Amino acid sequence: METKDSEYVYKNVIQLTEQDASRKFIANVFLWMFVALGLSAVCAFTFSHNQALYEMLRDPETGRNTGLGTIVMFAPLAFVLIISFGFQRLSYAAAAILFIAFSAVMGISLSYILVFYTASSVLGVFLTASAVFGVMAVAGYTTNTDLTKFGSIMMMGLIGIILASVINMFMHSTQMEYIISYIGIAVFVGLTAYDVQKLKRIGAGLEYGDASAGKMALLGGLTLYLDFINLFLMILRLFGRRR
Template identity: 90%
Template sequence: METKDPEYVYKNVIQLNETDASRKFIANVFLWMFVALGLSAFCAFLFSQNQALYNMLRDPITGGNTGLGTIVMFAPLAFVLIISFGFNRLSYGVAALLFIAFSAVMGISLSYILKIYTEGSVLGVFLTTSAVFGIMAVAGYTTKTDLTKFGSIMMMGLFGIIIASVINMFMRSSQLEYIISYIGIAVFVGLTAYDVQKLKRIGAGIEYGDGSAGKMALLGGLTLYLDFINLFLMILRLFGRRR
């Protein structure tokens, strides 16, 4: 039978209420997101400004993708699938390295947009995206309304966008692209609020400081990072100024 000394001092145990745990968890989530965005921005700028590096992605003679360029275009999806589906099997260290590598490769793939759109346009859209994302993140964190059903609708919209985008790869319809972009903005604005609320609840239900909490914060950072990037790209399609 287990016995406990009532005078025993638990020196290494940190007791947190749900609110404190949720705040610390959310802080870690956003830290991972900001690290990923910073790394992606650095890699995008580096490859777009260094012609030698950019030529590794696009053949200057043919104007098409090189082998490395093709890999870089599809590698982010592979990273997301590995992190998402292998989440339970990956250690925290391996998951963190994969997330950092994903952020860098994603940034390299985004270097194309700095060649297509003006720098001022990209900066303006980035600031707009940051403002919209921040407002919806605060709304999702503070609202008392359960967004679960709303999130399900947004996920259905996301699948619809994916299907429509694949179809438009063959149709090449500019009108359909505009429709997808408008719907995409609405979907990712909604998903931002839903995902933040979901992460807030996750944070309130886990013990802060253990390995699972660290991995969940990393996965949460990946989720919000993808919401931000996709929202940024949708807005850029509509309001970005091409060179």
């Protein structure tokens, strides 16, 4: 028999307000993001400091990617597409396994960073990207301004960056690379605030503890992970010091 008082407030039942649910949801989102970043960092460090593993990715004689190295470079994109477009069909466990696998492969594909750039500059850029990301995440979470229109502009900018990057693969223009990097920093700084606000609103509308909430937290973690990684890479292109 249920126990309740005269105000019809049920005892022994957890009651979450929208704000509580949103905070718990955002906490899960950032947990997934941090797990992914940590796994990527471990994989990047392992492959960059183990000569045998690194030579599986890049031929030491030609300095070019091996067949496996090429697959690893494009594999993260395949993982993102599978998770994003197959999200509704995937179970929570399957989505989690794919996300973990994606984080590991992404880390392996980024191992060249620790080979081409000095450790001090990589650390400095990582701390800078972390600070910028943190500030914009807080701004996106706390602001009362609707960033929907702003987010649409940032998405258009992202499409522009992708197209310009593809074109520059054939042009090999250093100047265009700098322009893309500066615009990219602005775009991913804006997207960080927009995505955090969007996730905050999603969290407020979900029933915490439901399976869909867990999957949405995982997808949110993937979104913020990509925002951070791309922001880090854009800053590294501009300020990283090569060996």
